Amino acid sequence: MAIEPKYFLIEKDGPVIIWKYNNPPKNLWTTDSVNEYNALVEELQADPELRAGIFTSALPDVFIQHFDVSILVMLGEMLKQNPDAFPPIPPRPAYHPGPKVIIAAINARLAGGGLEFAQQCV
Numbered sequence: 001m002a003i004e005p006k007y008f009l010i011e012k013d014g015p016v017i018i019w020k021y022n023n024p025p026k027n028l029w030t031t032d033s034v035n036e037y038n039a040l041v042e043e044l045q046a047d048p049e050l051r052a053g054i055f056t057s058a059l060p061d062v063f064i065q066h067f068d069v070s071i072l073v074m075l076g077e078m079l080k081q082n083p084d085a086f087p088p089i090p091p092r093p094a095y096h097p098g099p100k101v102i103i104a105a106i107n108a109r110l111a112g113g114g115l116e117f118a119q120q121c122v
Contacts, residue, residue: 007033015051020058026065029113045098056105064114
């Protein structure tokens, strides 16, 4: 593994990698955790020994609750001050189709961004 994960506990089981998302207390998606997840997906796709990834929660009570809305509030305030500060960002799914599948193993309640993420997996 090339990166040292901060938000994931990682296990390998033969040709399968298991990512346990760990961002207590609510398992909110953050910009940093999404970037880390995207790097883990790239590693999965590049590793010839791996065939699939499983995304699950390390927390017993929540899968992913939502994206950290404090970031959205901050960006909204910045855009009010300067509407031209950021170019439009095209939507980008959390999972990029590739030759290997990613399975959402939902093991706790989820809401908002967690549901959107799970729908993008197989």
